[in-house]
Amino acid sequence: MKFTLRYKIILSNIIIILLALTIIATIVIQGMLYYNIQYSEKRLIQNSDNANLFIQQYILSQDGEHLNSRLKIFKENSTYLAEELSKQNNIRIQLFDQSKNLLADSTTIDIESPTEEREEINIAISRGEKAYVVKDLDEGRYIYFASPIIMENQQLGVLSYIYSLEDVDELINQSIILFLIAGFLGLITMYFVSVYLTRKILTPVYELIDSSEEIANGNFQHQIAYVSHDEIGELTRSFNKMVINIREKINEIRSEKKKLQSVLSSIQDGVLAIDNDKNLLTINEPALEIFQIKQEDTIISSIFSYPFIEELYQEVKQQQQGITKEISIDNRYLLIYANIIHHTYSKPIGYIFVIRDITQIRELEEKQRQFISSVSHELRTPLTTIIGYSDMLMRRGVENPELVKKSISLIKKEGDRLLRLVNDLLDLSRLENMEFDLIKSQIDLLQLLDDVITQMRVKGKKYQNDIHFNFSPLPKINGDYDRLKQVFINIIDNAIKYSEPDNPIEIYTSQNGNYVEVSIRDFGSGMSKEELGKIFEPFYRIDKVRSRNLGGSGLGLAIVKELVEKHGGTIEMESEIDEGTLVTIKLPIE
Numbered sequence: 001m002k003f004t005l006r007y008k009i010i011l012s013n014i015i016i017i018l019l020a021l022t023i024i025a026t027i028v029i030q031g032m033l034y035y036n037i038q039y040s041e042k043r044l045i046q047n048s049d050n051a052n053l054f055i056q057q058y059i060l061s062q063d064g065e066h067l068n069s070r071l072k073i074f075k076e077n078s079t080y081l082a083e084e085l086s087k088q089n090n091i092r093i094q095l096f097d098q099s100k101n102l103l104a105d106s107t108t109i110d111i112e113s114p115t116e117e118r119e120e121i122n123i124a125i126s127r128g129e130k131a132y133v134v135k136d137l138d139e140g141r142y143i144y145f146a147s148p149i150i151m152e153n154q155q156l157g158v159l160s161y162i163y164s165l166e167d168v169d170e171l172i173n174q175s176i177i178l179f180l181i182a183g184f185l186g187l188i189t190m191y192f193v194s195v196y197l198t199r200k201i202l203t204p205v206y207e208l209i210d211s212s213e214e215i216a217n218g219n220f221q222h223q224i225a226y227v228s229h230d231e232i233g234e235l236t237r238s239f240n241k242m243v244i245n246i247r248e249k250i251n252e253i254r255s256e257k258k259k260l261q262s263v264l265s266s267i268q269d270g271v272l273a274i275d276n277d278k279n280l281l282t283i284n285e286p287a288l289e290i291f292q293i294k295q296e297d298t299i300i301s302s303i304f305s306y307p308f309i310e311e312l313y314q315e316v317k318q319q320q321q322g323i324t325k326e327i328s329i330d331n332r333y334l335l336i337y338a339n340i341i342h343h344t345y346s347k348p349i350g351y352i353f354v355i356r357d358i359t360q361i362r363e364l365e366e367k368q369r370q371f372i373s374s375v376s377h378e379l380r381t382p383l384t385t386i387i388g389y390s391d392m393l394m395r396r397g398v399e400n401p402e403l404v405k406k407s408i409s410l411i412k413k414e415g416d417r418l419l420r421l422v423n424d425l426l427d428l429s430r431l432e433n434m435e436f437d438l439i440k441s442q443i444d445l446l447q448l449l450d451d452v453i454t455q456m457r458v459k460g461k462k463y464q465n466d467i468h469f470n471f472s473p474l475p476k477i478n479g480d481y482d483r484l485k486q487v488f489i490n491i492i493d494n495a496i497k498y499s500e501p502d503n504p505i506e507i508y509t510s511q512n513g514n515y516v517e518v519s520i521r522d523f524g525s526g527m528s529k530e531e532l533g534k535i536f537e538p539f540y541r542i543d544k545v546r547s548r549n550l551g552g553s554g555l556g557l558a559i560v561k562e563l564v565e566k567h568g569g570t571i572e573m574e575s576e577i578d579e580g581t582l583v584t585i586k587l588p589i590e
Helices: 005-061 067-076 078-089 119-127 166-216 231-266 285-290 296-303 307-319 359-396 401-432 445-462 481-497 529-534 544-549 556-566
Strands: 092-096 102-105 131-137 140-151 154-164 270-275 280-283 323-329 332-341 350-357 440-443 467-470 477-480 505-512 515-522 570-576 580-588
Touching (some): 067 154, 078 092, 078 154, 119 131, 119 154, 166 231, 270 285, 440 445, 445 467, 445 481, 445 515
Parallel strands (some): 467 505
Antiparallel strands (some): 270 280, 270 350, 323 332, 515 580
16 A cells, blocks of 8 residues: 555554653553552551550550560550551551561461561661552552651651552553543544545645646646645645646747757758767658658667768767768768757757758769760761861862762751751750740640641651551640640650561550540560660660661650640650550640
């Protein structure tokens, strides 16, 4: 059982009552003993004086005028005197001579051996004074009182009273029993009174405990209703004020925490703070994504499982200054800035890490390098041809008409190719920089496809590829006629380029919800999944030699993707090696 404050108060009250009853009982009983002993002493002194006078008168009545005769009368009549005095006082009487010899005893009951040395007798004989002692015998407690018998300044002997304290002891025993009964009843009464009072007094304390538990569980709306003006009332009012202050402070902290969390969440970089003992202080969502952490209870172990974090942590801890490092891990590039966290002028309380995923930047830089390399290569090839034939014309002159004609033809062909490349680059640049405006109107997509297919069948026949058009009725769409025509020409042109002779090209249409779909299927060489992921990149070619011989610049599909997305649509491509390619274009109806 829990030893609560209530039981402590009850136990304290019981102990106080027990101590009080014990002290009172001790004082009362000791007082009674002292009073009875003093009363008995006075009574025995008075009785002894009367007995001394009685003995003197008796001796005088027996002609005891001389000392020897008095002693003789006293000794010879001691039995009579003891019995007579015992009858008068109802007390056991003993008479002793001056040699401490027992002369007479009013009773034959041996309470104590007559030969035993008795202190009060010695005092009475040697000093001539009254004396008494209290003895505890088997029969009970007794007062042994001795008084010298003096007649005309001559000591005849000693008168001894043996006074029983049985009545006194009985009274004390009865008093003890009464005290025990009173104490037992007092304890029971005190217990129930204490239970009642403690319940009433401690009720607000229990409410304080319940309120504390509510606060510990996060409920800061609870208030204690206690209208008393005692100390507990003051305590409850102070507690209510404390709860209000805590609630306000908690709300402030929560508000600041939400602001901090909002700031951290709005930062695209990963932010991570760790204290001096490697405990997590805070972390934002981008950091969880960067470190691929899903379970919050494994954040620290997951973070420090990366060796570069441990190295940076130890390095910034030793150097006590900011450190910036670029890390390459799992095909990702991370730029990490680590620094210490100061709290006013005290020692550092932790360390902050700002992690920026620069993978896209590095990929863009790599694509930029590849793009520049590709552009340089694409520009250099026709320029080399133009410069070569121009130089040959300058060296050989115009004497050979056939050579001049051939050179001019090749120079024009490469110039046209160069012009197409530059135009495609300009178109792609305008599309990517949002500098390209579409001239939209209501378009009959089936009519547009029919025009494109009629135009491309001429090229298909040249390479022995039949184009089959399977269509279903479609609603009109809102788009740029010329640009959509450019899209479909480019895709069908690619299908012809990468198809073997006699391979058909299939085109079919359908409506799917608020979109129209146009699918173009060829049965050419196809491509791998790796090539499929790069197919829309500028200057990317699967078969570079074949594409260049057929006049491709490598920018067509990049432009197609930008144009389709400008129309609010999507372009998807599926392909398998030696199985061909399926291109699906989805365009919104409205």
